[in-house]
Amino acid sequence: MLAANTMAIFAGMIPLALVKLTLPFGAVRRGADRLLNGLVEGWIAMNGAWMALVQRIRWEVTGLEGLRRKGWYLVSSNHQSWVDILVLQKVFHRRVPFLKFFLKRQLLFVPVMGLAWWALDFPFMRRRSGSRSADLATARRACEKFRQIPTSVMNFLEGTRFSRAKHEAQQSPYRYLLKPKVGGLATALSAMGERFDALLDVTIVYPEGVPSFWDLLSGRVKRVVVRVRELEIPKDLLNGDYEGDPAFRARMQAFVQALWSEKDRGIGEILLRSQPAEA
Numbered sequence: 001m002l003a004a005n006t007m008a009i010f011a012g013m014i015p016l017a018l019v020k021l022t023l024p025f026g027a028v029r030r031g032a033d034r035l036l037n038g039l040v041e042g043w044i045a046m047n048g049a050w051m052a053l054v055q056r057i058r059w060e061v062t063g064l065e066g067l068r069r070k071g072w073y074l075v076s077s078n079h080q081s082w083v084d085i086l087v088l089q090k091v092f093h094r095r096v097p098f099l100k101f102f103l104k105r106q107l108l109f110v111p112v113m114g115l116a117w118w119a120l121d122f123p124f125m126r127r128r129s130g131s132r133s134a135d136l137a138t139a140r141r142a143c144e145k146f147r148q149i150p151t152s153v154m155n156f157l158e159g160t161r162f163s164r165a166k167h168e169a170q171q172s173p174y175r176y177l178l179k180p181k182v183g184g185l186a187t188a189l190s191a192m193g194e195r196f197d198a199l200l201d202v203t204i205v206y207p208e209g210v211p212s213f214w215d216l217l218s219g220r221v222k223r224v225v226v227r228v229r230e231l232e233i234p235k236d237l238l239n240g241d242y243e244g245d246p247a248f249r250a251r252m253q254a255f256v257q258a259l260w261s262e263k264d265r266g267i268g269e270i271l272l273r274s275q276p277a278e279a
Contacts, residue, residue, distance in 0.1 A: 001050040002217070009043040010116055017119030033149070036119055040098055044089045051090070055219035063228030067095045070150045072195050074188055074233070075099060077202035078177055078263060079156040082213045083221065084204055091226050092152070096200070099154045100146075102184070121145055123153075147195055155184050157256065162210075174260060176267040182256050186242035186249075193238035201229040203263050207274035225270050231259075 016032045016039075023029075051057065067073075073096050077088060088099060098120070105124045108114045118124070146153070157180035160166065172179050189196075205225040215221055237255060240248035 001053075002047065005043060005046045005050070009039050010112055012039050013116050013119055014112070017115050020119055032119075033121070037098060040120060041094070044093050044098075047086060048090045048093065051086070051216070054217070055221060057221055058223040059226070060224070061091055061226045061228070063230065064091070064095055066230065067092075067200075067228075068150075068197075069094060069096060071096060071197045072146070072150055072192075073097070073152040073198060073200050074185075074193075074196045075152050075154045075200045075202060076157055076185065076259075077154070078162065078204060078267070079158050079160070080162045080204065080206070080210045082161075083206075083211050083216050084156075086216065087204055087224055087226065088154070088202065091202075091228075097150045097152045099152045101154045102188070121149075146192060152200075153188055153192075153196075155188060157181055157185060157260070159184070174264040176271075177260055177264050180256050180260050182249075182252050183242060185256060186237075186240070186252050189233065189237055190239055190242070193233065196233055199231045199233050201231055201259060201263070203227040203266050203270075205267055205270045207271060223274075225274075227266060227270075 013036060016036050020029055020032045075088075075092075075096075077084065092099060100120070100122050102123050103117060108118060108124050158178040159181045160178070162176075162178055166178055170179050203226070205227075206221070207223050207225060211221045234251075234255065236248075236251055240252070242249050242252060
């Protein structure tokens with residue numbers, strides 16, 4: 001069902017993507033964008049349908065009240081599994097704008113998928129070693145179209161999926177999290193920080209153990225806990241120079257470290273409450 005859903009949606013997206021590529025006019029692009037967003041929302045809805053068919057997941061989700069489909073959000077979450085992406089899409093479906101991820105520019109050349117990501121206006125980043133200003137300029141150009149269209153920009157601060165081996169190698173000060181990479185968040189805020197309505201701080205917990213993608217397809221995921229906090233972005237974190245301004249860098253690091261410490265405590269509390277009571 002997942003494969004059929006994906007193939008059908010992408011088959012519908014390719015002609016629209018080619019229209020956007022060959023006819024780069026405002027009216028044409030806006031019409032194509034509406035149809036593309038409708039297709040991808042249908043893809044997310046169908047994914048939710050097959051997940052409900054193959055398993056009865058107990059969803060415990062809080063913090064969605066007051067979110068707006070026509071808002072601008074910067075979304076940050078812990079990251080443990082590829083399942084996280086489907087969880088985020090299901091939880092935020094039709095509650096906030098479709099989540100957009102910053103992608104490496106090399107992914108633009110992945111067959112079919114690269115064209116689909118481009119058509120959906122995912123921002124592609126060309127990393128330049130030692131040139132933070134060039135990276136920031138690239139991010140600002142990628143985000144320019146988001147100023148006119150309500151958008152949710154997704155950022156996994158850990159930069160990779162959590163594992164005990166990575167946790168030990170990093171000597172992370174957090175019990176359930178890897179060290180956050182502050183630069184990505186700083187780039188997003190510098191590129192379009194004043195346009196964001198809020199930061200959505202998301203915590204995903206799998207009390208019965210972190211599932212693999214195959215576990216999800218096999219119906220082995222029984223319970224998912226998602227906590228969403230809508231936070232105001234401090235004004236002094238907007239439009240700063242993370243590399244060139246030590247005071248701004250210190251403020252950004254302090255903000256993220258406080259966010260991560262609170263998240264780490266929250267995960268611990270959820271897992272503690274989930275343990276079976278002793279006889």
